[in-house]
Amino acid sequence: MPVGAQTTLTVTPTACKIATEASLLAVRASLRAAATELGFGIVGQTKLITAASELARNVLRYAGRGVMTIERVQHGGRVGLRARFEDEGPGIADLELAMQDGYSTYNSMGVGLSGARRLVDDFRIESELGAGTVVEITMWAR
Amino acid sequence: MTVAESVPIVQLGSSLLVSLQGDLDDNAVLRLEAEITGAVARTRATGVVIEVGGLSVVDSFIARIIARIAGMIRLLGAEAVVVGIQPAVAITLIELGVGMQHVHTALNAAEGMALLQRPRD
Numbered sequence: 001m002p003v004g005a006q007t008t009l010t011v012t013p014t015a016c017k018i019a020t021e022a023s024l025l026a027v028r029a030s031l032r033a034a035a036t037e038l039g040f041g042i043v044g045q046t047k048l049i050t051a052a053s054e055l056a057r058n059v060l061r062y063a064g065r066g067v068m069t070i071e072r073v074q075h076g077g078r079v080g081l082r083a084r085f086e087d088e089g090p091g092i093a094d095l096e097l098a099m100q101d102g103y104s105t106y107n108s109m110g111v112g113l114s115g116a117r118r119l120v121d122d123f124r125i126e127s128e129l130g131a132g133t134v135v136e137i138t139m140w141a142r
Numbered sequence: 143m144t145v146a147e148s149v150p151i152v153q154l155g156s157s158l159l160v161s162l163q164g165d166l167d168d169n170a171v172l173r174l175e176a177e178i179t180g181a182v183a184r185t186r187a188t189g190v191v192i193e194v195g196g197l198s199v200v201d202s203f204i205a206r207i208i209a210r211i212a213g214m215i216r217l218l219g220a221e222a223v224v225v226g227i228q229p230a231v232a233i234t235l236i237e238l239g240v241g242m243q244h245v246h247t248a249l250n251a252a253e254g255m256a257l258l259q260r261p262r263d
Contacts, residue, residue, distance in 0.1 A: 021167050021168040021169055024167055024168070025165050029165065043229075043230045046198065046199060046230035046231060046233070047230075049199050050201050053199060053201040054238075057201070112202070115202060115239050118237045118238065118239070119237055
């Protein structure tokens with residue numbers, strides 16, 4: 001997925017494997033550490049970590065495994081965090097349908113994708129059947 | 143933060159106070175169901191205050207488990223009140239689309255206890 005033209009990355013990305021239920025703890029902990037370092041407010045930080053938790057859970061459920069990469073981003077005077085979730089799972093046949101509220105093929109409340117999108121400043125998703133899914137969320141600290 | 147090995151459950155009169163703390167993974171959350179419902183049956187508690195102020199992140203899965211635990215407690219004939227939801231968690235849950243409308247809530251443990259001691263309708 002292309003990084004916005006005027007957005008620059010300021011540090012080397014941190015990668016976090018998603019392979020077991022315990023990975024969710026690692027995902028939340030590494031994002032919390034990065035958000036605290038950037039001076040995120042408590043609400044922004046909570047929203048970002050919760051969105052990431054939903055997306056990491058999706059990776060586990062549908063693909064079994066994947067990777068989350070955290071990057072620090074900068075645009076104008078703002079700094080923020082971008083978390084990218086990549087898997088090589090079955091992919092999503094109908095993205096528009098999958099983004100609808102209440103949609104879920106799994107036994108959950110179906111807030112996963114649409115809920116996560118509402119929590120963050122920017123949300124991008126790409127998916128190819130049989131190849132996998134990439135979701136990128138961005139949250140600005142200030 | 144560490145995963146709670148077991149859930150602190152305190153008996154206060156005819157009620158139980160359960161504190162959920164740390165960063166819960168899915169298995170820990172599922173273990174809670176068995177421990178809390180077991181304690182309600184064993185102590186014949188008439189009410190349970192579930193304190194979640196120690197949870198800095200509640201995603202849809204954990205929210206659903208909390209609502210399930212409240213439902214299970216009700217099936218055992220006791221009342222459940224969820225207390226201490228952090229303001230940032232409340233904001234996040236509503237935007238996420240998880241309102242927990244069917245769960246009784248109170249600001250803190252003392253108010254939750256008071257709610258449980260009110261005569262039932």
